[in-house]
Amino acid sequence: MIQEIMIQTKRRDEMLDITVQVEEILLRENVQNGLVVVYSAHTTAGITINENADPDVQKDILRRLDEIYPRDDAKDRHLEGNSAAHLKTSTVGASQMIIVRDGKLLLGRWQGIYFCEFDGPRRRTCYVKILK
Amino acid sequence: MIQEIMIQTKRRDEMLDITVQVEEILLRENVQNGLVVVYSAHTTAGITINENADPDVQKDILRRLDEIYPRDDAKDRHLEGNSAAHLKTSTVGASQMIIVRDGKLLLGRWQGIYFCEFDGPRRRTCYVKILK
Amino acid sequence: MIQEIMIQTKRRDEMLDITVQVEEILLRENVQNGLVVVYSAHTTAGITINENADPDVQKDILRRLDEIYPRDDAKDRHLEGNSAAHLKTSTVGASQMIIVRDGKLLLGRWQGIYFCEFDGPRRRTCYVKILK
Secondary structure, three states: OEEEEEEEOOOOOEEEEOHHHHHHHHHHHOOOOEEEEEEEOOOOEEEEEEEOOOHHHHHHHHHHHHHHOOOOOOOOOOOOOOHHHHHHHHHHOOEEEEEEEOOEEOOOOOEEEEEEEOOOOOEEEEEEEEEO | OEEEEEEEOOOOOEEEEOHHHHHHHHHHHOOOOEEEEEEEOOOOEEEEEEEOOOHHHHHHHHHHHHHHOOOOOOOOOOOOOOHHHHHHHHHHOOEEEEEEEOOEEOOOOOEEEEEEEOOOOOEEEEEEEEEO | OEEEEEEEOOOOOEEEEOHHHHHHHHHHHOOOOEEEEEEEOOOOEEEEEEEOOOHHHHHHHHHHHHHHOOOOOOOOOOOOOOHHHHHHHHHHOOEEEEEEEOOEEOOOOOEEEEEEEOOOOOEEEEEEEEEO
16 A cells, blocks of 8 residues: 655756655545555655645745755755755655545645655655554 | 544643543544544644643744744745645655553553644544454 | 553653554564554653764754753743753654564664653653554
């Protein structure tokens, strides 16, 4: 009962709405009630739940996170140069859980599930685990 | 087995201790062991677990989050003007989970469950899902 | 099915890799498939999932969090003087969940589970709950 969502990101920082992919897994597995865990298998990309209506919210989130955790920081020691991406990932979190009721994700009216790329573009994997 | 907690917030930013409401649901459902998921159905309000003793901790948390994510930011594009609230929500998270042991929430001595309002006052909904 | 991991931290801010301890619990309990919840019972210490290869990532994370949430802040009201630690804890989160597949933690290649001390040194407790 573990499914994978494969994602090809296109920018360094990007929020990709994966709500439909998670819903498709629910349908395929015929889950009526339970809990879904959406998990990013990466340390420079996380999962968050946020607004699905105005795409400007995503732009503001990514820009402000980048101001708080700037890519370049002379004090960083990590040679790969992506410590900011690691910090952003720990801030939003590696995973989110969503309740399932009557076969549907129990999301609020404006909530979508987002894969948050912080060090792209890359090929990424999300695991989806359903607890019935 | 999904319960709702209805909340009327009174300020723009506010941390409301909902531990007792979650405990009441445990009692009502007669849950002895398992996991409780507390989920905010909103994109400008989240859930966190933090200190339940000195209310000044909540004041410091809200004030500092507001300094990091100021309400007004000339670069924000989102016309509703509440991008800071969306960022605060993704920072604390939309949900928290708490282990249940022998009919009780397995919280640490100083831990309480907080509903975090970041764009109030509003009428809000929390979902509580119990996994036995 | 609730296990405890006891931790003695040595510094004020510290990220301790507890992946092996969680794996040992899986083996001892003979869990093949399910979900593991790793939970910090504290309000000034959390759990995060991040890079397990270069220890400089942890140094950068701790240093940058300390710049964003400085220990001393003249506006803080909390007399204990550790509001920054409470903020760091709510930022990384009190708990993380990891999927279990075929008896193993389904972590990404570079992911480790970290206990994050933000107000040490102290004796700390983590709860590990397995959902089969």
